Amino acid sequence: MSDVAIESHLKKAYEHGWQTDIEQDVFPPGLDEEVIAALSGRKGEPEWLLAWRLKAYRHWLGMAEPTWAKPHHPPIDYQAISYYAAPKSKDADGPKSLDDVDPKLLETYEKLGIPLHERAALAGVAVDAVFDSVSVATTFRKQLAEVGVIFMSFSEAVREHPELVRKHLGSVVPAFDNYYAALNSAVFSDGSFVYVPKGVRCPMELSTYFRINSMNTGQFERTLIVVEDGAYVSYLEGCTAPMRDENQLHAAVVELVAEGNGEIKYSTVQNWYPGDEQGKGGIYNFVTKRGICKGRGSKISWTQVETGSAITWKYPSVILKGDDSVGEFYSVAVTNNRQMADTGTKMIHLGRNTRSTIVAKGISAGRSDSAYRGLVRINPKAEGARNHTQCDSLLLGDTCGAHTFPYIEVKNPTATVEHEATTSKVSDEQIFYLRQRGLSEEDAVNLVVNGFCKDVFKQLPMEFAVEAQKLLAVSLEGSVG
């Protein structure tokens, strides 16, 4: 593998690095109770929610940033971040229809490949577009409402369905869960809310597209998805940000609740700006994602393709409370240049005959470092629980690293827990072989990498599997020579 090819890769451009020039309502940097009250006021929130935020904030003040993760970063100055940024044209209640949305915003999403006009939108996919701190549009709402599915921005849900939000908010990720979850609980801006009533199979894919645009702004979104008995939803989130020299913080919280025989399929294609080749800039992606399989036979499946961010630190988890419930985690994490990723999952088995599957694929190139960190816990009452974990690492070049940290706690003797791990390299022989059959070097590398990720990609909805493959190709351009 030639150094020249690796070099050429390091100069690859981040495709979504541009910014939208739009007048914005931005809070000055800084965080205190007044800022939180102002944020809550701007959104017209009820008193209970402000009280909830302030309680989280006061608790957060007494917490320390975690230091156990493998990635290290310079201390974050939380007073230097702005906690609210919204396009100015948007009034407090939000645009009534797409006609009220600033054309510049529509253009922004168009450029990102997410047309918001329903006639141009991806067939069968409803989109909630979040721009900095606010949701700017949600498509196909009428069609969804006809079958009883609620899909709207979190802020709207607080106004329109306060009883549902209040019941479930913080029920899976408590406000004091961890440092970043507490911060999010205090200052969360917007995000998506999904509710699928009993027995309804959501007729289309739901998708939220997060875009950070403003400088020095943190994005703290909050997503809550609830499916009732026997209901089903497939949800996808995508994310991008402009290229900036400063690191930007993204600290989201996602909560999933599945009642009896309900199923949630949650897919992420994360493509935040990863920083330049020297490791300057990029998003810090410190996210808490957790679901609870509350009812019997419920199922939660996380699929993630992580290609962006300077530092990724996330562990989408499932609490398997209902008997016979199923948790799945399928992950591809790609790191390149100076990126660092510490990601994995937690499967907490509480109910009887609960099952979990973990398939984690790490691909490292450049001088990057990636770690799989996972916990499988079988509690004493989880009779007959089963877990299978497969962790595979693929190295491109010899200046990158891959690590696996599995934690297994079994407190019931009837449980079956399996863990397999492999590390491999894209070999010169493979590349020679594929090129001898006529493939270019890039195509050869992509073929090997895509083959490596096959088990995960096949879990993604069709359109996104194609996008994920392309994204992978861009992320690893020229990384093997």
Add this chain to the structure above:
Amino acid sequence: MLEIRNLHAKVGDTPVLKGLDLSVASGSVHAIMGPNGAGKSTLAKVLAGSEDYEVTEGSVTFDGHDLLAMDIEDRANAGLFLGFQYPVEVPGVTNAYFLKLALNAKRKAAGLDEIAPGAFLKLLKDKMDHLEMDPAFRNRFVNVGFSGGEKKRNEILQLLVLDPKLAVLDETDSGLDIDALRVVAKGVNSLRDAGHAIVVITHYQRLLDYIVPDQVHVLVDGRIVRSGDKDLALQLEDEGYAAVRAAT
């Protein structure tokens, strides 16, 4: 079609090819035999463009082009196929997908459109039937978990689908039982016509009972020391390389 003149190549600091000459005309079948370490596999890999070897002297023209100046994939798409002695595994990539990708790369290089899915499936089925392959191999990952013989048969499937002008088959017979050998030979022989040339590299005369060469060359210590017709292979089998070497 292929003209090799005074070819010298080394791996690291060790010279392996030391002035090799070979001329292969369209429509002909050549066999290259020789003892271990003589440079047979090196010749195959140098022709394919492996970066493990450095060519220090000499020239190779393929169809009028300077082969040594071309990239690996350009050589392949110009019609040079190497049947690997040790075919490589590609986990997660199905045989059918890989073959379609390779065929389309070749078509693109020739300025042709991608093959229609239906036409490809038919082509694949025809070739697999010809090689008496289980249709299940279409959706198995390239060479993953294949036996030695299955891997070799898979190489010949690729050969037939890609239909190159020149096939260089590096010890395709090793690891094959007699039935597999017959099938592989049937596949190779189906390419015998005025538009194709075949170079088989082998240790043993056995393969040449099935793929009868027009010329046999003896490669010793990086050079072709003797050439003859198919009877030379029989003579080698009887007398061994030492005798042939002594006679030169």
